[in-house]
Amino acid sequence: MLGLNKKDAYLFLLVLALVVFAPFLLNPFPENSELAQFNAGYPDLMQRFLIFGIFAIGFNILFGLTGYLSFGHAAFLGVGSYAGVWMMKLLTMNVIPAIFMSVVFAGLFSLLVGYISLRRSGIYFSILTLAFAQMSFSLAYSVLTPITNGETGLQLALDDPRVLGVSQVDGSIPQANLFGIPMRESFELSLGGWLFTFNAGYYLCAVVMMVAFYVAVRIFRSPFGMMLRAVKSNQQRMNFTGLNSKPYTLAAFVISGMYAGLAGGLMVAMDPLAGAERMQWTASGEVVLMTILGGAGTLIGPVLGAGFIKYCENIFSKINDNILYGWFSGLPEGLADALVFVIHPFIGKGWHLTLGIMFMLIVIFLPGGIMEGLERIGRLFKRKPPSEDNAAAQASAAPAE
Amino acid sequence: MEILRVEGVNKSFGGLRALNNVNFSVEEGTVHAIIGPNGAGKSTFLNCMIGRLAPDTGTVMFGDISLTGMKPHEINQIGVSRVFQTPEIFDDLTLMENIMIPALAKRDGEFALHAFARVDLDAEIRDKAMHMLEDVGLAEKRDTTASSLSRGDKRRLELAMCLSQDPKLLLLDEPTAGMSRADTNNTIDLLKRIGDRGITKVVIEHDMHVVFSLAEKVTVLAQGTIIAEGKPEDIKGDPRVQEAYLGGAHL
Numbered sequence: 001m002l003g004l005n006k007k008d009a010y011l012f013l014l015v016l017a018l019v020v021f022a023p024f025l026l027n028p029f030p031e032n033s034e035l036a037q038f039n040a041g042y043p044d045l046m047q048r049f050l051i052f053g054i055f056a057i058g059f060n061i062l063f064g065l066t067g068y069l070s071f072g073h074a075a076f077l078g079v080g081s082y083a084g085v086w087m088m089k090l091l092t093m094n095v096i097p098a099i100f101m102s103v104v105f106a107g108l109f110s111l112l113v114g115y116i117s118l119r120r121s122g123i124y125f126s127i128l129t130l131a132f133a134q135m136s137f138s139l140a141y142s143v144l145t146p147i148t149n150g151e152t153g154l155q156l157a158l159d160d161p162r163v164l165g166v167s168q169v170d171g172s173i174p175q176a177n178l179f180g181i182p183m184r185e186s187f188e189l190s191l192g193g194w195l196f197t198f199n200a201g202y203y204l205c206a207v208v209m210m211v212a213f214y215v216a217v218r219i220f221r222s223p224f225g226m227m228l229r230a231v232k233s234n235q236q237r238m239n240f241t242g243l244n245s246k247p248y249t250l251a252a253f254v255i256s257g258m259y260a261g262l263a264g265g266l267m268v269a270m271d272p273l274a275g276a277e278r279m280q281w282t283a284s285g286e287v288v289l290m291t292i293l294g295g296a297g298t299l300i301g302p303v304l305g306a307g308f309i310k311y312c313e314n315i316f317s318k319i320n321d322n323i324l325y326g327w328f329s330g331l332p333e334g335l336a337d338a339l340v341f342v343i344h345p346f347i348g349k350g351w352h353l354t355l356g357i358m359f360m361l362i363v364i365f366l367p368g369g370i371m372e373g374l375e376r377i378g379r380l381f382k383r384k385p386p387s388e389d390n391a392a393a394q395a396s397a398a399p400a401e
Numbered sequence: 402m403e404i405l406r407v408e409g410v411n412k413s414f415g416g417l418r419a420l421n422n423v424n425f426s427v428e429e430g431t432v433h434a435i436i437g438p439n440g441a442g443k444s445t446f447l448n449c450m451i452g453r454l455a456p457d458t459g460t461v462m463f464g465d466i467s468l469t470g471m472k473p474h475e476i477n478q479i480g481v482s483r484v485f486q487t488p489e490i491f492d493d494l495t496l497m498e499n500i501m502i503p504a505l506a507k508r509d510g511e512f513a514l515h516a517f518a519r520v521d522l523d524a525e526i527r528d529k530a531m532h533m534l535e536d537v538g539l540a541e542k543r544d545t546t547a548s549s550l551s552r553g554d555k556r557r558l559e560l561a562m563c564l565s566q567d568p569k570l571l572l573l574d575e576p577t578a579g580m581s582r583a584d585t586n587n588t589i590d591l592l593k594r595i596g597d598r599g600i601t602k603v604v605i606e607h608d609m610h611v612v613f614s615l616a617e618k619v620t621v622l623a624q625g626t627i628i629a630e631g632k633p634e635d636i637k638g639d640p641r642v643q644e645a646y647l648g649g650a651h652l
Contacts, residue, residue: 003519005519005521218516218517218519219516219517221519221520221521222515222516222517222518222519222520223505223509223513223515223518223520223523224513224514224515224516224518225516225520226494226498226501226502226505226520227502227505229491229493229494229498230491230494230502232493233491233492233493233494234489234490234491234492236489237489237490237491238491238502239472239473239474239477240451240473240474240477240482240483240485240489241474241477241502241503241506241562241566242474242477242478242503242506242507242510242511242566243474243502243506243511243512244472244474244511244512245474247512248512251514251516255516
């Protein structure tokens, strides 16, 4: 189906189902229950799941396949965002040109950065990309203020020219839309105690992400993808096999840069503003975390990693001491105080601490990320007699000779 | 006809003269062995031939193309393949993929952005890879990762990778180093079999058994200079060769 083999087609359909039904799946708790704060089914967060999913899928094409660890991919996301906002300022509030130009500009910028950075490999490559990203961040923050609007961030204004649209509607800035469908428009469905929100912007993200995911699957299964894995495995042999590894790595770099730009463009389509902080190194580090956490080099791992981190960011950071006291209200006061004292650093603003600990645990115990965890669970439930599996595993783990 | 011609090649590492005015040529369709004691410059010589090292002076001509200054992938693309002393394979990939990569390199050139094609539906490449694996007796292991192979199998795999490109010239750097006698004999048989395809081979070897059962011509290298050249049986009795190997002791 769709030119995919059976296994990939099932995976694609699974992801499709998850994405389409996410407004239900992510809202498992009734609206006024105590657990409702763990619901993630609101448009803003669901959009972020998909946008960062795209970002991570693209990053995985570079890092997962070729092993080149870029520490500057947020720069491409930032460039994409600025390009998108400018399209909305100058051309039209329709999101298609904005997203398109985001991809184009991010691609061009990544061509430049990649061409220079890929002269080196390993840690030197990482440092070069990091330097480029920080340079872009600083430039966007200060020197390039006419283009980026510096610290304030680039926003739409009432006097934007907007050649193919109108500057203002009833004295306010027109909404971002897709051929007339506003991105903010939502349809709410109330079922019993549950409230489900279906947002136009979310479903645009969903379509784009499914296309992005499909392209990634095709790249993984293509001769090009195999060459990228060859780069990771043994670049020396690759060169002596008559393959020029440089254009391969550069192509992977540009493709992943374009994915980052696509994510940036979608961010703008959902919320038309762009700030320099999107390019900061912490943002670049975040996508590295997502990819490793989910499972670098796997098809779906980075998406899971992105969802996992964005969920933690939103949910853990919302829990505060009052909510904790609410949970521990049944316990004696001293004990509740003690528990809150212990948990306090891990919640609210301290959610990074929780993330850090989880990241450490996963890297140490599951180097393959969430995907390896799922695989291990899957193996436990496999019907095959385990002895055969073990024998095979031992044979492959045994040293050569 | 000469397929490879090396003229006046010098290479120094600091004060060490690794190659000293080496002149050498290989006839098309023959098996040419290069032997010599440790540190004679054999590997340096091979590296100069395939572009891994640039010689200080001199020329390396492949047919009428000069190999000096060419990049490794360019040298491979014109038909020179190399088997390394320590097997250089794609450790993380399966045996099948290991052979499909050179086969694709041969067909599609040094770079091809086939990002949307399905590699598992490419019957031509798959058949070729499968055929090569059968040739070297690794067919039943086609879906295992290459890192789990024994050293002898790894070398066979590397050989299959090179052969899948139908090279005009195959350079082998100690193809049997570290192998058991049985594995060595298997490799000799394999090399003899591929000799039938008319691929010219240059073999660097320590093992005299291998040299004398394969080579039609032997060149002896010592301290960066060629000291003797000729048929295997002539080389065996050459006093200069004995001196180089045994330090002048007469047996």
